[in-house]
Amino acid sequence: MPVETTATELTSADTEQQSDSPPTDSTPADALPINELFYSLQGEGRLAGVPSVFVRTSGCNLRCWFCDSYHTSWEPTHAWQSVDDIVDEVETHDADHVVLTGGEPLIYDAAVDLLERLDELDYHVTVETNGTIYRDAPIDLASISPKLASSTPTPDRLPAGVDDANDTNPNETTSDAVAAWTERHEDDRIDLDALTDLVETYDSQLKFVVTDESDLKEITDLLERLRARTTTSIPNSDVLLMPEGTTRDALDEHRNQVAELALTHGFRYTPRLHVDLWDDAAGR
Ligand SMILES: C[S@@+](CC[C@H](N)C(=O)[O-])C[C@H]1O[C@@H](n2cnc3c(N)ncnc32)[C@H](O)[C@@H]1O
Ligand SMILES: Nc1nc2[nH]cc(C(=O)O)c2c(=O)[nH]1
Numbered sequence: 001m002p003v004e005t006t007a008t009e010l011t012s013a014d015t016e017q018q019s020d021s022p023p024t025d026s027t028p029a030d031a032l033p034i035n036e037l038f039y040s041l042q043g044e045g046r047l048a049g050v051p052s053v054f055v056r057t058s059g060c061n062l063r064c065w066f067c068d069s070y071h072t073s074w075e076p077t078h079a080w081q082s083v084d085d086i087v088d089e090v091e092t093h094d095a096d097h098v099v100l101t102g103g104e105p106l107i108y109d110a111a112v113d114l115l116e117r118l119d120e121l122d123y124h125v126t127v128e129t130n131g132t133i134y135r136d137a138p139i140d141l142a143s144i145s146p147k148l149a150s151s152t153p154t155p156d157r158l159p160a161g162v163d164d165a166n167d168t169n170p171n172e173t174t175s176d177a178v179a180a181w182t183e184r185h186e187d188d189r190i191d192l193d194a195l196t197d198l199v200e201t202y203d204s205q206l207k208f209v210v211t212d213e214s215d216l217k218e219i220t221d222l223l224e225r226l227r228a229r230t231t232t233s234i235p236n237s238d239v240l241l242m243p244e245g246t247t248r249d250a251l252d253e254h255r256n257q258v259a260e261l262a263l264t265h266g267f268r269y270t271p272r273l274h275v276d277l278w279d280d281a282a283g284r
């Protein structure tokens, strides 16, 4: 059994200090910063279409320019909730599938406490992770989305929330703040040890966000390196290509191209069902 590993030294900036609402003395030890908890259809991956309760933690160790959950990465917002409270809220929904996502849920020790409680209650739990951190926990499906070079934020590829012209809000992300993340994101986005431990330990899928055709070489190279390190089979049917896009209009522009790339390479295609159904609506 692999030991718990993190791709990088997680700093307090990754955990306690993620926002202007850090934990206080009265925050329980097993609390997690929760951005949202909602009931929807799993929109991505091999369980697309399955009714599920989503638990979204806030805070991430990476900064993809395209992050569709800006308020868990670039400008994290949340309320601290104990594992007991989270479980109580999950149980108010009539579902047997839970999706733990973020942000990056595995940056938190308490994510393991939550996963253990959900396991005791017999939920099927998918963890959506960027694959830079391994943790030993009851995870039914590790939905791993390793981040490609095309995810790295640069002055030419800024997250949608950046608006230097309107700098009256001191908490708003500026282009300087983005530049500070370029190198760190690039350094930390792939950790082969963590990826290997995840695929060896859990039933998993590798879900790549594809921006265009130029991403495919990096995907096939990464798979080659990963397969060379493990005897665990990583069939192409567990490799999913997902079009980048946070709105129906954006997906309309290139979902067909990504589908053709999946056909050409023998990978699976995953829609973003929730975006197709509800566009960029909150809590979906
Ligand atoms: C917000 S992330 C949270 C989990 C984890 N941090 C990760 O990146 O896998 C949830 C999923 O959304 C995907 N995602 C984020 N932004 C996206 C975008 N603009 N287009 C397509 N997928 C996106 C991620 O790759 C991941 O599979
Ligand atoms: N419906 C729906 N399905 C999802 N699958 C993964 C999601 C995520 O943000 O991790 C997500 C999400 O945000 N909504």
Ligand code: SF4
Residues within 6 Å of the ligand: 060, 061, 062, 063, 064, 066, 067, 068, 069, 072, 073, 102, 103, 104, 130, 147
């Ligand atoms: S790793 Fe996931 S949560 Fe973090 S910035 Fe990228 S898409 Fe967003």
Ligand SMILES: [Mg+2]
Residues within 6 Å of the ligand: 068, 069
């Ligand atoms: Mg999402």
